[in-house]
Amino acid sequence: MIYCLQKAISHAATVTFAYPRIKTMSQAQLLIVKKTTPLPEEAQQLVGTLKEKFNLDAYTARQRLTGQGLGLFVKAPREKLKKLTPLLTRHGVANWIIDPTPPRFAPTRARSLEIREDQISFLAGEQKMVLERGDRVVAILADLTGNMIQRNLKKLVVQTAYLGSDAAAQLDDNELYKTVLHNQPVLDLYLLDEKNAVRQAVRLFAGRYDPSGLGKHKTYSVGGNIDVIVKLTRDYAGKFTLHTDFGLSDLPGCRLKKIEGEQNPDKTHLTPLTRFGWLMVDMHARMQADEAKPAVLSPGVIAASAVLGAPAAVAIATATGATVPGFEELAAEIHGSPEAPQPETPPAGRALPPPPALKPINHRTLIRQLLSFAGLAIGAGLFFIGTSGEMLATAARFGLRTGAAPALFSLLFGWLGFHSLRIKRHIENLPTSRARSVAMGLVEVQGYARRKYALVSPMTHQSCVFYRLRKYRRDDESRNWKEYSSTDCGPVPFDLEDDTGRLTVDPAGATIKAKHRQEGGPGQGSMIFAAAGVHDSREKWVEEVIPEGTFIYVTGFARSEQRAGLSLRERTVAALRELKQNRHQLKRYDTDGDGQLSEDEWQKAREEVEQQVLRQSLEEKQEAPPQQSQVVIGRPERRSLPFIIAETESETHLTRNYAITSGALLILGLGLGIFALVKLVYFLGGRG
Amino acid sequence: MSILIALGVILLILTGVILYVIVIYNGLVALKNNIDKAWSNIDILLKQRFDELPKLIKVCEGYMQHEKTTLEAVIKARSMVSSARSDSEKLSAQNALSDTLKSLFMVVERYPDLKADKAFRQLGARITEIEDQIADRRELFNESVNIYNIRIEQFPDVLIAKVFNFAGRTLWQIDPAHRADVEVSFQHT
Numbered sequence: 001m002i003y004c005l006q007k008a009i010s011h012a013a014t015v016t017f018a019y020p021r022i023k024t025m026s027q028a029q030l031l032i033v034k035k036t037t038p039l040p041e042e043a044q045q046l047v048g049t050l051k052e053k054f055n056l057d058a059y060t061a062r063q064r065l066t067g068q069g070l071g072l073f074v075k076a077p078r079e080k081l082k083k084l085t086p087l088l089t090r091h092g093v094a095n096w097i098i099d100p101t102p103p104r105f106a107p108t109r110a111r112s113l114e115i116r117e118d119q120i121s122f123l124a125g126e127q128k129m130v131l132e133r134g135d136r137v138v139a140i141l142a143d144l145t146g147n148m149i150q151r152n153l154k155k156l157v158v159q160t161a162y163l164g165s166d167a168a169a170q171l172d173d174n175e176l177y178k179t180v181l182h183n184q185p186v187l188d189l190y191l192l193d194e195k196n197a198v199r200q201a202v203r204l205f206a207g208r209y210d211p212s213g214l215g216k217h218k219t220y221s222v223g224g225n226i227d228v229i230v231k232l233t234r235d236y237a238g239k240f241t242l243h244t245d246f247g248l249s250d251l252p253g254c255r256l257k258k259i260e261g262e263q264n265p266d267k268t269h270l271t272p273l274t275r276f277g278w279l280m281v282d283m284h285a286r287m288q289a290d291e292a293k294p295a296v297l298s299p300g301v302i303a304a305s306a307v308l309g310a311p312a313a314v315a316i317a318t319a320t321g322a323t324v325p326g327f328e329e330l331a332a333e334i335h336g337s338p339e340a341p342q343p344e345t346p347p348a349g350r351a352l353p354p355p356p357a358l359k360p361i362n363h364r365t366l367i368r369q370l371l372s373f374a375g376l377a378i379g380a381g382l383f384f385i386g387t388s389g390e391m392l393a394t395a396a397r398f399g400l401r402t403g404a405a406p407a408l409f410s411l412l413f414g415w416l417g418f419h420s421l422r423i424k425r426h427i428e429n430l431p432t433s434r435a436r437s438v439a440m441g442l443v444e445v446q447g448y449a450r451r452k453y454a455l456v457s458p459m460t461h462q463s464c465v466f467y468r469l470r471k472y473r474r475d476d477e478s479r480n481w482k483e484y485s486s487t488d489c490g491p492v493p494f495d496l497e498d499d500t501g502r503l504t505v506d507p508a509g510a511t512i513k514a515k516h517r518q519e520g521g522p523g524q525g526s527m528i529f530a531a532a533g534v535h536d537s538r539e540k541w542v543e544e545v546i547p548e549g550t551f552i553y554v555t556g557f558a559r560s561e562q563r564a565g566l567s568l569r570e571r572t573v574a575a576l577r578e579l580k581q582n583r584h585q586l587k588r589y590d591t592d593g594d595g596q597l598s599e600d601e602w603q604k605a606r607e608e609v610e611q612q613v614l615r616q617s618l619e620e621k622q623e624a625p626p627q628q629s630q631v632v633i634g635r636p637e638r639r640s641l642p643f644i645i646a647e648t649e650s651e652t653h654l655t656r657n658y659a660i661t662s663g664a665l666l667i668l669g670l671g672l673g674i675f676a677l678v679k680l681v682y683f684l685g686g687r688g
Numbered sequence: 689m690s691i692l693i694a695l696g697v698i699l700l701i702l703t704g705v706i707l708y709v710i711v712i713y714n715g716l717v718a719l720k721n722n723i724d725k726a727w728s729n730i731d732i733l734l735k736q737r738f739d740e741l742p743k744l745i746k747v748c749e750g751y752m753q754h755e756k757t758t759l760e761a762v763i764k765a766r767s768m769v770s771s772a773r774s775d776s777e778k779l780s781a782q783n784a785l786s787d788t789l790k791s792l793f794m795v796v797e798r799y800p801d802l803k804a805d806k807a808f809r810q811l812g813a814r815i816t817e818i819e820d821q822i823a824d825r826r827e828l829f830n831e832s833v834n835i836y837n838i839r840i841e842q843f844p845d846v847l848i849a850k851v852f853n854f855a856g857r858t859l860w861q862i863d864p865a866h867r868a869d870v871e872v873s874f875q876h877t
Contacts, residue, residue, distance in 0.1 A: 431831035437824035
């Protein structure tokens with residue numbers, strides 16, 4: 001299968017991006033690179049140079065340099081690739097040209113093993129692979145389920161949400177190793193000869209071999225036994241290389257694809273695994289060859305040292321297998337010269353602080369709430385104690401016959417209707433302020449939600465400023481969903497940004513209307529990995545989120561958090577008082593040296609102090625954050641005033657919703673009122 | 689009995705209408721006060737600008753020995769603002785102050801030392817920030833007036849507005865002289 005990403009261009013140094021079948025690569029060789037995330041700045045420049053000099057597509061080049069593990073950069077004859085390698089090295093990209101050996105055989109499946117003092121034998125029926133102490137081994141520990149890729153992606157998504165894309169890190173080697181062992185590990189061991197050619201190879205499937213040969217090392221876990229074999233092999237082997245990034249590395253013919261409905265996915269993935277193993281053997285051979293070469297300081301490494309500084313260049317030299325005597329001194333000399341550009345600090349991730357802990361409830365509020373709850377409970381209790389079930393039914397019938405019950409509901413709906421109407425008119429009556437000039441008091445602002453804290457929604461892992469999670473269980477009898485749990489993020493302050501500035505919103509006590517809604521069943525923890533629709537289950541969750549960057553509408557009460565300091569006049573008076581007490585300072589202004597300050601001398605001293613205080617005050621103002629960033633929009637003191645945070649397309653959409661709600665409630669209230677009236681009239685007329 | 693029911697329904701609807709009238713009336717009162725608040729909020733910024741000016745003049749005096757006319761014009765305009773009584777006087781005095789400030793900042797271009805002065809740059813930035821805020825709040829004031837004027841002309845608010853004499857308010861319109869192109873003069877006295 002060949003993916004031609006760019007047509008061949010007739011240029012002296014032109015190479016093509018292609019993923020060939022390994023069997024067809026008789027002439028072409030592979031340029032393998034070590035991928036990185038995020039792409040360093042030097043490599044960003046490299047992309048431009050590749051486009052300019054080699055006419056390589058910038059997007060594809062960037063894709064092939066970004067990521068984890070090893071990846072094929074290009075396929076071309078060696079002469080052409082040789083022109084590329086110094087450039088890659090100069091820009092800090094570790095690279096190797098390899099002549100891939102087509103897989104001659106697949107590793108034999110081992111059924112058992114024997115461990116002796118001087119050797120480990122892997123047995124596959126009559127066949128046997130013996131690993132003696134000091135042998136060369138390339139090991140591939142792979143997960144064929146695809147869970148490792150999923151976990152890596154999940155980690156990236158969460159880290160991007162918390163820290164920003166610049167600081168997001170993928171799984172490190174240790175995490176990869178553990179993740180593979182926790183899934184369905186397959187261990188391939190390639191035994192190499194003196195020339196680094198494959199002598200024999202075995203494959204161990206977790207749980208599908210007899211582990212009794214491990215003796216005292218045997219564990220009760222299939223992953224644990226594989227771990228033991230890896231460790232033992234490392235101990236016995238003279239040279240041991242372990243690769244755990246199968247599935248993450250982007251190498252030709254080595255991709256792990258999840259095929260829906262496949263009967264035997266393992267079998268499909270074994271061929272790519274074998275290809276990967278043979279390529280890693282080639283890589284090993286290439287690295288060994290590089291190590292054996294006499295140390296040569298290539299021009300690329302020298303240039304890299306100037307650009308990246310000594311440590312980076314040493315890293316490149318190490319990655320390329322070059323050992324450079326006296327290199328550090330040379331690099332330090334280049335680095336230390338005034339002309340040499342200083343190494344730039346990598347961009348720091350947008351690390352946000354964790355959301356604040358919930359504030360303890362005010363004691364007075366708590367007591368008030370408890371008293372009202374207790375009053376209600378006592379009232380209801382007395383009513384139920386004092387009345388039997390029959391009496392309750394009689395009271396309900398009486399309420400309905402006299403019209404008292406519908407009248408009560410009519411009042412309730414009427415009040416709710418007028419309340420919605422008032423809110424609608426409040427929203428319509430308030431003009432929209434801008435963030436930089438917002439005045440204190442009831443205000444309306446619109447802009448984009450920006451996080452102040454690292455808040456991430458629990459199910460869909462979205463970076464957000466608000467989330468609410470409701471859980472439902474299906475009722476066995478009615479088959480309806482019933483809510484059994486409702487949680488939200490609590491009042492986590494966030495910023496609202498418009499084209500003039502930013503201000504803070506404290507959502508404690510706000511009516512929050514989120515539009516982003518996601519549903520899922522048990523086990524559907526992320527929308528990325530979830531299948532569309534809800535699983536046929538007895539439980540489901542519904543998550544409402546206001547994601548970061550959403551356009552929102554806020555009506556609330558603006559307050560300033562600016563701390564009041566001393567006025568300029570007060571500061572000047574204090575400075576003059578201090579001057580009067582300092583004889584040594586006063587002496588400076590005694591120009592005629594008579595030991596006293598004349599009126600003119602004192603005036604001069606006063607002017608100087610005033611100037612000094614003014615400058616000091618201005619400098620402090622400059623250092624202080626801009627005014628709008630100290631404004632907080634929160635709940636108004638008067639509870640009747642609205643405090644709304646809504647994710648909406650426009651103000652009209654919001655008011656339309658309130659108009660519909662108030663209209664419906666008022667009509668319902670009126671209808672119930674008329675019904676209550678009719679009932680009352682009939683009751684009084686003796687016909688009820 | 690039917691008459692009783694009809695009367696009751698009419699009473700119910702009447703109660704609803706009265707409540708609706710109350711909502712409209714309260715809304716109009718709130719709108720009228722919003723306009724006054726918006727005007728006062730501009731005043732606060734004008735006062736802030738007024739208070740910052742002596743500092744600016746003090747910093748400039750040290751460098752601009754030859755620009756007494758410009759500085760005096762700013763001081764005069766500032767005193768005009770403090771002595772203005774009516775709204776129209778205040779408005780014209782504030783406009784005059786804005787003009788003299790613009791002239792001052794233009795003249796500053798000839799004084800590189802002053803331009804480089806940290807205190808001057810900070811004061812300049814502060815005054816520019818206040819000017820931006822004033823412009824925003826003028827827009828907000830006009831928006832408040834606009835919402836109010838629309839409301840008192842719309843049905844059914846117009847009925848309540850007529851009964852309770854809610855009169856229309858005037859938008860803050862800029863002096864026509866300010867719409868003309870600015871002529872910049874670099875005459876050196």
